[in-house]
Each structure stands twice: as C-alpha cells, then as structure tokens.
Amino acid sequence: MGGGGCNSGALVMVMGLCLVVTRTAEVGSAWDAAHATFYGDMRGTGTMEGACGYGDLFEQGYGLETTALSSVLFQDGKTCGSCYEIQCHNSSQWCLNSTIHATATNFCPPNYTKSTENWCNPPLKHFDLTQPMFRKIAVYKAGIVPVVFRRVPCIRTGGIKFKIEGNQNWMLVLVYNVGGAGEVVDVKVKGSSTGWIQMSRNWGQNWQIMSNLLGQSLSFQVTASDGKMVESDNVAPDNWQFGHSYEGNQFDK
Structure with a gap:
C-alpha cells in the first residue's frame, strides 16, 4: 500500500490491512500483531512444566503445540489454557506459508537489563513457541519473526480433567484439558456432604481450598472467561486419592 498508514491508535497495519487492535484478546477477536521466538529443542526439552502448572505437557495432552506468553498476554497466569492461531507476517523473508494453533502453558519473563532483545517486556505482545511450532511458520535461523495472531476456541478430546494434590487440610486442584475459551476464571468444589x-x-490453573473433603465424592463447577460454566457431578468417587486425575464434563464445542 503506497505510503498509507493506520492513523488511529486503535488500528494496526497487518498484512497490508488496517485492523482493530483488541485491548484484551478474546475468542473470536480480530487479528493482532506480535512477534515470536522459540525455546527448547525439537523434542520439547525445556518446554515442559512451566508457569501455568500443567507439568508434563505430553501427559496432560498438550504436547508441543504450546507457547509461553509475554507479560501483557500472560496477565499473571489468568490466560493459562487460552488458545491462539498464529501466522508469520508475510513482510518477513523468513516466513513459511503455514498457520499454527498453540495453547498458553508458560510465561516468557521480561528482562529489564536489556535495551534490545527484550521481546517479553511490557507492553510488547510476544509468543515464545516450542521449536517445532516455530519451525512450522518460519525458518529456524530467523530466530525471531513478526506474526499476527487471534484467540480461537480450544479443541480438546474428552472432558475437563482435575488433578488433585495436597493433604487432608489443603486441596490443590490442577484444572486442565479445558475446551472452549480454555481460560478458567472460577472454580467451585462440592463434597457429597457439603x-x-x-x-x-x-x-x-491450580486452584485451592483449605478444607478436608477426604472420604467424600467431589463435584466441580468450572467457569471460563466467556462466562460459560460447566458442572461435573461426582467426578471423583469417595475413595479418590491425592496425585490422581479425574475426568468431568466438557464445554460445548
């Protein structure tokens, strides 16, 4: 486009078009601009665990289709589990003609000691992808590329899963394999006697209570960022055990 530009602060030039920049990315939001790098090797070494608490991403079903988010996107962990469609910006010579989908499972921390290569510092929007995901959209030696992205629904197999840890007076529940918006904003638990x-x-996405629910079957209510709630009754039987995962219902597709 011959010298044209986006004059409004609410617009960004993306692939030759002026698009609305969303303030907080929601499912179905417009395309927005960011950059992407990668970490870890092709097997995912260094990308397991992470700031969202999912642990072994292969065991939890996320595999290598994951990303760490910069501060402005991570929002102190509130966006863990959200899903993104990402494309390399075609103004870069390093772009490949491919689109990926990735789940937020980690945090890309800011580095205020650097005046350059500070891609995860606020207010920058940035994705630190696994290496296999990065190499689907860009040439490896590029290291960093401009991208466009948007929030998309998370597609999951099976129901929401609840991994229970803790002790008799404190329960910590990892909520994972969440479909739909993917981003959990509220969790409630009910024992068969409460x-x-x-x-x-x-x-x-670890949620806690200071209560003893041992010996009771457990039900959960999970509310996502789009306001939808799914209830899973008697997910864990009365003989549930710490360290085990239990499967409930899933958000409608």
Missing part, C-alpha cells in the same frame, strides 16, 4: 465451596487461584 455445599459448593469457592476455590481460589493458587498459581496458573
């Missing part, structure tokens, strides 16, 4: 108990976010 009413609904509000859980609080411990970190990432």
Whole structure:
C-alpha cells in the first residue's frame, strides 16, 4: 500500500490491512500483531512444566503445540489454557506459508537489563513457541519473526480433567484439558456432604481450598472467561486419592 498508514491508535497495519487492535484478546477477536521466538529443542526439552502448572505437557495432552506468553498476554497466569492461531507476517523473508494453533502453558519473563532483545517486556505482545511450532511458520535461523495472531476456541478430546494434590487440610486442584475459551476464571468444589465451596487461584490453573473433603465424592463447577460454566457431578468417587486425575464434563464445542 503506497505510503498509507493506520492513523488511529486503535488500528494496526497487518498484512497490508488496517485492523482493530483488541485491548484484551478474546475468542473470536480480530487479528493482532506480535512477534515470536522459540525455546527448547525439537523434542520439547525445556518446554515442559512451566508457569501455568500443567507439568508434563505430553501427559496432560498438550504436547508441543504450546507457547509461553509475554507479560501483557500472560496477565499473571489468568490466560493459562487460552488458545491462539498464529501466522508469520508475510513482510518477513523468513516466513513459511503455514498457520499454527498453540495453547498458553508458560510465561516468557521480561528482562529489564536489556535495551534490545527484550521481546517479553511490557507492553510488547510476544509468543515464545516450542521449536517445532516455530519451525512450522518460519525458518529456524530467523530466530525471531513478526506474526499476527487471534484467540480461537480450544479443541480438546474428552472432558475437563482435575488433578488433585495436597493433604487432608489443603486441596490443590490442577484444572486442565479445558475446551472452549480454555481460560478458567472460577472454580467451585462440592463434597457429597457439603455445599459448593469457592476455590481460589493458587498459581496458573491450580486452584485451592483449605478444607478436608477426604472420604467424600467431589463435584466441580468450572467457569471460563466467556462466562460459560460447566458442572461435573461426582467426578471423583469417595475413595479418590491425592496425585490422581479425574475426568468431568466438557464445554460445548
């Protein structure tokens, strides 16, 4: 486009078009601009665990289709589990003609000691992909490329899963394999002898209560960022054990 530009602060030039920049990315949001790098090797070494608390990403079903987010996208872990469609910006010579989908599972921390290569510092929007995902959209030696992205629904196999850790007076539940918006904003638990108990976010998608629910079957209510709630009754039987995962219902596709 011959010298034209996007004059409004709410617009960004993306692939030759002026597009609306969303303030907070939601499922179905418009394309937005960012950059992408990668970390780890082709087997995913260095990309397991992570700030969202999912642990072994192969075991939890996320595999290598994952990304770490910069501060402005990570939002202190509130966006863990959100899903993104990402394309390399075709103004770069390093771009490949491919689109990827990645789930947010980690945090790309800022580095305020660097005046350059500070891609994860606020207010920059940045994706630090696994190496296999990066190499689907760009040439390896590029190292960093401009991208466009948008939030998309998460497609999962099976139901939402709840991994229970803790002790008799403290329960920590990892909520994962969440479809739909993917981003969990509220969790409640109910024992077979209690009413609904509000859980609080411990970190990432780990939710906690200071209660003893041993010997009771457990039900969960999970609310996503789009306001939808799914209830899973008696997910864990009364003989549930710490360290085990239990599968509930899933958000509608």
